[in-house]
Amino acid sequence: MLSAELLSAFLEIVGPRGLITAQNQLQTYECDGLTAFREAPSAVLLPETTGQVQAILRLCTRHKVPFVARGAGTGLSGGALPTQGSIVIGFSRMTKILNVDLVNHQITVQPGVINANVTVAVAGAGFFYAPDPSSQTVCTIGGNVAENAGGAHCLKYGFTVTHVLEATVVLPSGELVTLGSKSPDAPGYDLLGVFIGSEGTLGIATEMTLRIVRKPEAIQVLLAAFPSISAAAQTVSDIIAAGLLPSAMEIMDRLAIVAAEAAVHPQYPMCDGLLIVEVDGPLAEVKLQAEQVLELCRKNGAIETRHAIDEGDRLLIWKGRKAAFAAAGRLSPNYIVQDGVIPRTTLPVVLEKIAAMANAEGLRVTNVFHAGDGNLHPIVLYRRDNPGEEERAIDLSMRILDLCVETGGSITGEHGVGREKQCSMSYMYAPADLATMQRVRRAFDPDNIANPEKLFPTPRLCGEQKRGHYVPHPVEASGIAEVF
Numbered sequence: 001m002l003s004a005e006l007l008s009a010f011l012e013i014v015g016p017r018g019l020i021t022a023q024n025q026l027q028t029y030e031c032d033g034l035t036a037f038r039e040a041p042s043a044v045l046l047p048e049t050t051g052q053v054q055a056i057l058r059l060c061t062r063h064k065v066p067f068v069a070r071g072a073g074t075g076l077s078g079g080a081l082p083t084q085g086s087i088v089i090g091f092s093r094m095t096k097i098l099n100v101d102l103v104n105h106q107i108t109v110q111p112g113v114i115n116a117n118v119t120v121a122v123a124g125a126g127f128f129y130a131p132d133p134s135s136q137t138v139c140t141i142g143g144n145v146a147e148n149a150g151g152a153h154c155l156k157y158g159f160t161v162t163h164v165l166e167a168t169v170v171l172p173s174g175e176l177v178t179l180g181s182k183s184p185d186a187p188g189y190d191l192l193g194v195f196i197g198s199e200g201t202l203g204i205a206t207e208m209t210l211r212i213v214r215k216p217e218a219i220q221v222l223l224a225a226f227p228s229i230s231a232a233a234q235t236v237s238d239i240i241a242a243g244l245l246p247s248a249m250e251i252m253d254r255l256a257i258v259a260a261e262a263a264v265h266p267q268y269p270m271c272d273g274l275l276i277v278e279v280d281g282p283l284a285e286v287k288l289q290a291e292q293v294l295e296l297c298r299k300n301g302a303i304e305t306r307h308a309i310d311e312g313d314r315l316l317i318w319k320g321r322k323a324a325f326a327a328a329g330r331l332s333p334n335y336i337v338q339d340g341v342i343p344r345t346t347l348p349v350v351l352e353k354i355a356a357m358a359n360a361e362g363l364r365v366t367n368v369f370h371a372g373d374g375n376l377h378p379i380v381l382y383r384r385d386n387p388g389e390e391e392r393a394i395d396l397s398m399r400i401l402d403l404c405v406e407t408g409g410s411i412t413g414e415h416g417v418g419r420e421k422q423c424s425m426s427y428m429y430a431p432a433d434l435a436t437m438q439r440v441r442r443a444f445d446p447d448n449i450a451n452p453e454k455l456f457p458t459p460r461l462c463g464e465q466k467r468g469h470y471v472p473h474p475v476e477a478s479g480i481a482e483v484f
């Protein structure tokens, strides 16, 4: 509960349109895309300038008030979930494109700019912004930077981290710093690299200069239908092994196709493993690569192949893929989108293991994922109103992550750790690794007010507990355990 004095100080900074305290309005902010976890914030602040963000954070530091940054709230790991007693700082009023520098292939934006709008701003001049999360028509650049967001085309073009040159960041103390540089390869520590993917735990980005890329001469998208998801996965490995680098390689299983078809009618061939491959570059190279890809698809038993007949068809194919998470709502009222990474060559065997685990648990799992990166997105379907089913779904999705780690992979490829996977961090890292990361965090945020209770196990004993909803360990409750 914030004091009346503090609320009026916040009001003075952001004005009445920038402060939300009514209970019914706060409900909008009580969760992100991971709806299984909810907590209402004490207040929501919607600043318009970097100066206002600085003033807010100075007050937060003085009064030890935790804050949680929020872009569009599409995060799937609870990153923008309020923590107890926290305020939320939203960026829906910081949506300006500040500068377009076509000569240097750069654009500078505020954090609330929607990902797809960056491309809209430069498309007329023949450029695009490459990182394309499936949520790109809604999610913000601030959220993308905090999560190091990926997308279908990151296979060739790289994740967000490859495309951010410079960020203006307000530290939790209110101090303003510039990380990175508009010109490449500045000497010294790569603090911008530390900030990207830090999930709102090191400060707030209020301006970002991004790299934009020239549109390729030609783009072709291919569809190949396989009798099994393993055959589609094997083809992905074979394409890379053949020395080809498509701009995207995505896989969808039968359930995902059914859902996408019902939602946006992309007219995919019905099958157990659908492979979408996009190749781009000079026209001659695209033609050759497309032929080679189709050849490998046929070799692996594709029952049907086709390519987009025109640009409209290509966009429709991508619309189906990008709508797949939301379309899962047509399969089940509740679902968890998981995000693990495995070595690409292990795709066939891991997908079979996931199917076996789901069968044993009596739950349905559908798969739609960035196959080229080995970045799985198993979607665990469940009904919250069936007693105990949500807990079983959370447990299954966490065991899938354990499997990813055991296979030599990671607990997240792009959705972040947030609240959801903080206890899995101890499965992936040794205590010394986690302690080192905490020291970095404390260098930026000595008071532990920037998105606390996220990213790292809290307390250290977290790894010993059952995962899912956070229940304080008895040793923590008694005040003995160390809480970061």
Ligand SMILES: Cc1cc2nc3c(=O)[nH]c(=O)nc-3n(C[C@H](O)[C@H](O)[C@H](O)COP(=O)(O)OP(=O)(O)OC[C@H]3O[C@@H](n4cnc5c(N)ncnc54)[C@H](O)[C@@H]3O)c2cc1C
Pocket (backbone or CB within 6 Å): 032, 033, 068, 069, 070, 071, 072, 073, 074, 075, 076, 078, 079, 080, 091, 111, 132, 133, 134, 135, 138, 139, 140, 141, 142, 143, 144, 145, 146, 147, 148, 149, 150, 151, 152, 199, 200, 201, 203, 204, 205, 206, 325, 326, 414, 415, 451
């Ligand atoms: C249908 C759907 C499809 C998706 N597909 C993809 C995908 O293909 N690839 C992918 O990577 N993700 C995907 N996501 C996840 C999500 O869209 C991304 O993580 C995205 O980057 C979050 O952006 P946001 O603006 O919604 O951020 P939010 O969810 O609001 O916040 C995410 C994190 O960023 C922090 N944050 C927000 N703004 C700032 C700021 N200015 N400074 C510092 N920290 C900040 C928050 O505190 C939080 O920790 C998908 C989500 C959905 C719902």
